[in-house]
Amino acid sequence: MIDTALSSSGTQVVLAASSDENYPPENIIDGNTEMFWISTGMFPQEFILRFSNTVKITLITIHCYNVKNLKIEKSTSNDATDFQNIAEKEFEHTDGHLQTNDFSLNGTSATHLRFIITSGYDHFVSVHKVTVEGVN
Amino acid sequence: MVKLRAKCILVGDPAVGKSALSQMFRSDGAHFQKNYSMTAGVELVVKSVNIPDSIDSVELFIFDSAGKETFTESCEKLWGQPSVLCLVFDVSSEVSFRSCGRWLERVRAHCQGLQVPGVLVGNKSDLSSRREVETAVAQEWAQSQGLEYHETSAKEMENCEAPFLSLAQAFYALYQGQLQTIQALA
Ligand SMILES: Nc1nc2c(ncn2[C@@H]2O[C@H](COP(=O)(O)OP(=O)(O)OP(=O)(O)O)[C@@H](O)[C@H]2O)c(=O)[nH]1
Numbered sequence: 526m527i528d529t530a531l532s533s534s535g536t537q538v539v540l541a542a543s544s545d546e547n548y549p550p551e552n553i554i555d556g557n558t559e560m561f562w563i564s565t566g567m568f569p570q571e572f573i574l575r576f577s578n579t580v581k582i583t584l585i586t587i588h589c590y591n592v593k594n595l596k597i598e599k600s601t602s603n604d605a606t607d608f609q610n611i612a613e614k615e616f617e618h619t620d621g622h623l624q625t626n627d628f629s630l631n632g633t634s635a636t637h638l639r640f641i642i643t644s645g646y647d648h649f650v651s652v653h654k655v656t657v658e659g660v661n
Numbered sequence: 662m663v664k665l666r667a668k669c670i671l672v673g674d675p676a677v678g679k680s681a682l683s684q685m686f687r688s689d690g691a692h693f694q695k696n697y698s699m700t701a702g703v704e705l706v707v708k709s710v711n712i713p714d715s716i717d718s719v720e721l722f723i724f725d726s727a728g729k730e731t732f733t734e735s736c737e738k739l740w741g742q743p744s745v746l747c748l749v750f751d752v753s754s755e756v757s758f759r760s761c762g763r764w765l766e767r768v769r770a771h772c773q774g775l776q777v778p779g780v781l782v783g784n785k786s787d788l789s790s791r792r793e794v795e796t797a798v799a800q801e802w803a804q805s806q807g808l809e810y811h812e813t814s815a816k817e818m819e820n821c822e823a824p825f826l827s828l829a830q831a832f833y834a835l836y837q838g839q840l841q842t843i844q845a846l847a
């Protein structure tokens with residue numbers, strides 16, 4: 526098992542619906558929770574990760590703050606089209622620490638993952654780290 | 662530099678001047694519609710506001726909503742998770758002022774626990790001889806509801822930007838507060 530959601534393993538953020546240049550979406554895949562991406566108002570918000578190869582995913586973990594409803598979609602195409610829903614969850618509100626949530630999957634393959642935040646516990650939500658376990 | 666985006670719900674009784682205000686704001690005072698043309702749904706007006714003493718801005722997505730009751734229900738479908746609220750009455754109409762509590766309740770039902778900054782706007786301040794709502798009375802009610810009070814005249818181009826500027830600034834302050842909270846966590 527390897528963490529494939531790392532910029533060091535070739536993963537990229539190819540789209541984010543909003544951004545403050547001091548908190549760019551690349552912070553999601555830098556491997557630590559210290560640096561983060563923050564949305565800059567209104568819902569929904571989304572970002573898309575692109576892997577360097579097709580990945581068979583077993584587990585997705587997301588560290589975030591103030592996220593209420595999250596949907597995850599995947600694409601198996603090379604050009605980020607035909608997204609299909611693979612997971613959906615309402616997160617619990619946390620105060621004073623990050624939200625950490627897991628999504629177990631049974632080896633579903635993907636080239637892209639799309640994270641759609643449809644609502645939040647605040648106007649602004651932050652995503653600190655996403656890890657994706659799987660095999661290439 | 663950051664550009665925030667805020668969903669601004671604009672409500673109030675029919676003909677109080679919501680569309681006039683948002684159009685004056687959008688066009689920097691170049692366009693006042695003298696003849697009444699009723700809004701039948703939601704009209705979207707988008708405009709960026711620079712935050713003073715910064716290089717940041719807030720893009721307001723103003724949802725200019727119909728005041729007429731028969732259209733309100735369909736408007737409400739678009740009000741989910743608002744960022745800020747602009748509630749308007751006509752200072753020459755006591756009735757329009759008394760409706761404000763009801764409008765406020767309606768919008769708050771869509772806030773889902775979010776803290777939504779709001780302003781109360783007394784429009785048509787040019788109609789001084791026909792004034793039915795005293796400034797002090799409106800001011801006091803606004804304060805009791807946690808709203809900032811502004812008086813405007815879309816017709817005379819008086820003060821039309823102030824309510825929107827103050828909403829943009831309030832939203833920006835929320836962003837900065839939230840950034841601090843999150844930085845302290847990480
Ligand atoms: N005297 C005066 N008239 C105004 C002012 N603002 C708007 N009006 C007039 O009031 C009438 C109604 O204005 P609108 O902006 O269409 O009102 P509204 O609140 O959008 O009405 P609905 O769309 O039906 O909800 C128009 O004839 C405007 O010209 C003002 O500041 N002073």
Ligand SMILES: [Mg+2]
Pocket residue numbers: 679680681698699700725726727728
């Ligand atoms: Mg109108």
